[in-house]
Amino acid sequence: MPTAVAVALATGSVTTQPQREATADGRLAFEAATIKLAAPDAVRNQVMPTSANRLWIPSMTLTWLVYTAYGNGGYNTSMRVTGGPDWVNRTAFAVEAVAARDVTAQQRRLMLQTLLEERFALKLRRATEPGEFLALTVDRSDGMLGPKVKKWDGSCPQVMPVLSFQSARRPLQKIDGRFVVGPASEADDPAVPYCPTGYSAGGIRVDGATMATVAEVLSLPPGRALLGTVTQDHTGLTERYTLELDYRFPPSLSAGAPQPEFAGPSLPTAVREQWGLRLVPRNGVLRVLMVESAQLPAEN
8 A cells, every 4th residue: 555645544534425325326325424544453343233324343454344245244255355456455444334214234235335336436346156165054864953052042242252243233122231132123134143243262152143144154264264165054044043162263373374283173073063063065156256446545
């Protein structure tokens, strides 16, 4: 990234532009939005809980923003985002936006797509490519799941994992230290977890989520580095669950890097023993989003 641009952004560049509820061609858009360089200590790669008409992302690179905006709930990690200038994977941005009315998670993603294409002059090309993935399946023929899986009880804990997915926007009421989630509506998105979900120091917690989210969590960098590829949900299960996985992930492990030796079972073994789920290698077609061009957001 050119030094002059980096300095200008760091000394207070904020792009705040009012937007209509829809663009001239009818696409959904935020009423107003702000994009600036993320603070060095900001929480990375999270969509933080706010009101139903607001979006708050403290720190994400443009690549992660593309996963968030063009995925089907979490980060849609079974697709691949490639291309673009070097800074799309290095420079983190803070995004705050407000819609003219309350919106669903899917509508918010469509608005984020519009925002990225306008502010970053983002141009994407969609493609598919053959590839190998891991199919997440139920291990036992009787359908019984493992000891660390239970049906979701409708409430969320206060403590968030280190790396968290966005959560669905539904009314919360605090009861005995837990947040009880309000009734479902037709706008609920089965691909979005209701409660904080992701990695922590001691493993994984997936809460108020379908198995589609479980597959996406395993596809994020800590899991993908050990599994070697992305995971897709082939369980056929549609209900929401709470899952915990006790597992020590090696720190700062990137996909393709040599794996350090450590005691304990492999990740597929832990998933099978604790969740009653099996990871089966399969070949198929994977989606690819290619960043053909992108620009740093301009100053006002």
